[in-house]
Amino acid sequence: MAWNVWPCSRLDAARIVVPMGCLYTPLKVVDDLLLVRYRPVLCRGRECGAALNPLSYVDFRAKIWVCPFCMSRNAFPPEYTQQISETNLPAELLPTSSTIEYIVPGVVGSPPVFLFVLDLALQEEELEQAKDSIQQSLALMPSGTLVGLITFGAMCCVHEIATPNVQRASVFRGTKAYSALQVSHQLRLRSCSFAAPGLPAIGRFLVSASECDLVLSSLLDDLARDPWSLHRPPACRPHRCTGTALGVAVTLLEATCSHRSARIMLLAGGPCNVGPGMVVGEPLAETIRSHLDLQKGTSNARYTEPAAAFYGSLAQRAVKAGFAIDVFACSLDQVGLFEMKVFAERTGGYVVMTDSFSIHVFKESFRKVFECDDEGHLQLGFGAQLEVFTSRDVQCCGAIGGLASLGHRGPCVSESEIGLGGTSRWASGSLDGNSTVAFYFDMKQEAESASSSSGPSFLQFQTSYMHPRGQKRVRVTSLSLRHAALELGDIVKGFDQEAAAVLVARLAVEKCRTEDPLDVLRWVDQRLIRLCARFADYRRDCPASFRLAPEMASFPQFIYHLRRSQLLQTFNASPDETAFVHMALLRENTLNSIVMIQPALLQYSFSSEEPVPVKLDSENMQPDVILLLDAFFHVVIWRGERIQGWYDAGYQEREEYANFKALLRAPARDAKLILADRFPVPRYVSTSAGGSQERFLTSRVNPSRGPKTFQDSGGAPKIFTDDASLEVFVEHLIRHCVQH
Incomplete structure (x- = not known):
């Protein structure tokens, strides 16, 4: 959730700038997921259909339950009424069952x-490689x-x-x-x-x-050009x-x-x-x-x-x-x-997009599609349908992700549309454990009616899909969100800056469909300025007094790197490349999406036995360190000038320099773990200071040591770029906010 505490009215929802939204992974791998072999109990209210969940009010004496979404009263099925009590709850009413998965009996699926x-x-060479992968x-x-x-x-x-x-x-x-x-x-x-x-x-x-x-x-062997x-x-x-x-x-x-x-x-x-x-x-x-x-x-x-x-x-x-x-x-x-x-x-x-069928990016990505679990089943879901239910005070504006609208206009559908709006039900032909959908919401109530209603809001996500075992399954996730007045600090304390950055990035990518890239950049800048002007503490026309809450401190940094990324920059990129990175963002979870926006940088040196996370800054490109950059699409190992000199001299082959050999192996080992875990498989790049492929690193780091900065002998290299550094970006941001 971008906001784990929601405003009370539609007016306040507009004032918080960042949309009320969430990133939901329908088939996320959950270790303690409760799996039951019966159909979910659904609300019989008009145009509802929400499933029984721990948020429902239960009258054990009358054997009924009240749906928190439409407030309808529902009788329990006969098999429930015989045994249900305060001490004997069905699985879906347990407090730990906020997410539960049902195996629908009597439905037999087909093989994949x-x-x-x-x-x-x-x-000829390319065709042979493609045929070999299929075989x-x-x-x-x-x-x-x-x-x-x-x-x-x-x-x-x-x-x-x-x-x-x-x-x-x-x-x-x-x-x-x-x-x-x-x-x-x-x-x-x-x-x-x-x-x-x-x-x-x-x-x-x-x-x-x-x-x-x-x-x-x-047949494949016999195929020719x-x-x-x-x-x-x-x-x-x-x-x-x-x-x-x-x-x-x-x-x-x-x-x-x-x-x-x-x-x-x-x-x-x-x-x-x-x-x-x-x-x-x-x-x-x-x-x-x-x-x-x-x-x-x-x-x-x-x-x-x-x-x-x-x-x-x-x-x-x-x-x-x-x-x-x-x-x-x-x-x-x-x-x-x-x-x-x-x-x-x-x-x-x-x-998956790469240069050749012979490159590991294609070969390993293609193989990962057919990876099976310990029981020999594909780790995919087929023919999925997602449906959202909200309480009466909340409306769903739409969804952005790898899905299509089914045009089901339920009572929770908002008039204002974001992404695929105008519906509360979507379809997707395939899902996996990383497939993530961004949902955007709005408050239905105006300020006058909201002041008299202080109860929480409720959301429920239902995902029905065909499991590779041939079973039809329904996963249900239910949650509640409390409200707070905008003037209080509770809303800020519930801000999730990583989720907010991804939700803004998806919305910006959606805008790139119909708007000029420069207009989208201006829209992103305006959102950041308005958010900081709304929630930061400062005195008007006094930049030195600007203070941003810890819950929001990294958000400007995420937006800075978003502006410089391939997601919003089309210079020196083809339409195919831009489409590829956009599609990757629209299906990945929060962690992977943040890596696309702001790559992770690890530093390896003799001064530490373990890799140290460092800022994505050119000042960390020191001659006596090794850097590992994870930019999602690329995994880059960069060796400083001194380290590369020792490597060229072959010190790693000498027994007395075993520690140097271990230092070289550490980032390579960690890079292999990233390559093995990610889909599509990233491109692996190994380079050094002054190398031709150093650009994969220098294009993503903050150019704090630009051509106008002084460079000590043996220090970090200068980055020649027209981009403003993060420090300059933040200075301009603060200046705009205090004058807002």
Whole structure:
């Protein structure tokens, strides 16, 4: 929660500047999560449906409970009335059951389905690496998992993998836009259910991984580069009908796996340049759109709007059918991720972007999708629906994350919309333990009515999803929040600056869709100035008197680094790169999001046995230390000038310098732990003072030692940049606040 103590009225909610919001991780791994095997007891109030929870008032004598959200009185089910008492409470009424998960009996799910969509217009080495990763994934899949394969280049081929001795495929022209009916007719599909084994579509195109392992591996081995790409003129791009292939894949899963545990996995090595969804023309002389092209509407951006609309329609069909679409974009050039970002934003699919299919960023990230728990089940949730319930004094403005609106306008929906608003129910094709959604709220009451109501507000989040075990589960989280007058200090004491920074960052990224980046930066600055002017202690026109409460002391620092990050800066970044970092922010939890905003910096030296967290400042780039920078997308090990000199001299190979060898190993070991834990896997960079890749560090640290500062001999290096330092930024902030 950005504010753990809420204001009493809508007017006060506007005065606190930072939105009343929370970051909720529906499938967060909880060690002591209570798991019960029955359906939740739901409120029968009109347009309610909230679940029984520890915040409910219970009349044990009358055997009824009162819903805290709509105040309706509900009778307990017969199986509860026989045993319930003050000393014998059901699991959902226990005070420790603020989060509980129900296994719904009688619902049997389908096995997971993975439909690979592979780009064949790749260089030979790249294609071999992509095929190798798919083959390795077959061995990682749980038993019973269904797989399918679609390849594309100038044409799109849907491969039949049921017959071991004959390789057959249905071919679609890449330049043609096919309707769902046309695809279904050509593939001879019909709407079907997993309850009926031996159906043609599943038997031909989707087969159990354990049964088709040899067939699919042999098919992949025989795949070669798209023959049409081999004879293209040197000045032209190879044909890629990515849009056609994705359209065929969506239709195939619609007909066979609607509302099942399924996902499409696109492996693309270049931009779509033929057929629907094309983002660039065939001639290499025609450059793919840049941020400047999008802002000015030049001819290079003429494909963007129709391509985005096409991919948006595919995402909407995927949402309706309940599956996710992943994009693995591996190319030195842009592949059209900017237009395809709707797949991650609406279906909850993964997005990984890197330079090559041979780099560990792709290989390890692809492998992590198929990681299983100790019992051999995928660590994913499929076909999820999220619903929010609020007490009568609170309204939900909307949500920002990897989900789509279901248009359910419940009584708690606010007229003012933020992100995906106008609904209290959302859908996501896939969730994992890190998938996090930002919810934004507002007070419904005006100041006059709020003064007479001093009770707490209540929130409840319900997440229903299909577990990889084939079970339908419902996770319910309920919480209460107390109120305080804005004039009192209680609201400030309940401020969570990390959550607030992430909520503001998500809102700023959402604004980047429709507003100029400079306008978004101004909006962020205004929010910071208004917040500090509202809650800081100072005398007017006296900057030296400015004091900010400890609960807010780091918030200006977070905003400073947010302004300098790739999240809001588009200089020297392509639209695909910007879309990638935006999509990562919109799905990650608070800790990882803060690392994106303000990277973590650890210092290793002989003066300390353990790594020491230090400020993200250029003054810490000393010659006799090693720094480990975790910037989420990059993990950088930087060695100071003196350390690098010893390393080049080979001191680590001598027995008498075992302590130096241990010093070198410590950051490498910690970096491996970060790489093993994160998705997508970060790029690993090892550099030193004056090295060509030192820019990964110098671009993120605070340039306190700029070109105008004095540099002692052997001290930290100067950072040549036009950016203001954190100290200058804070000075200007204080000056604006005291004059506000």
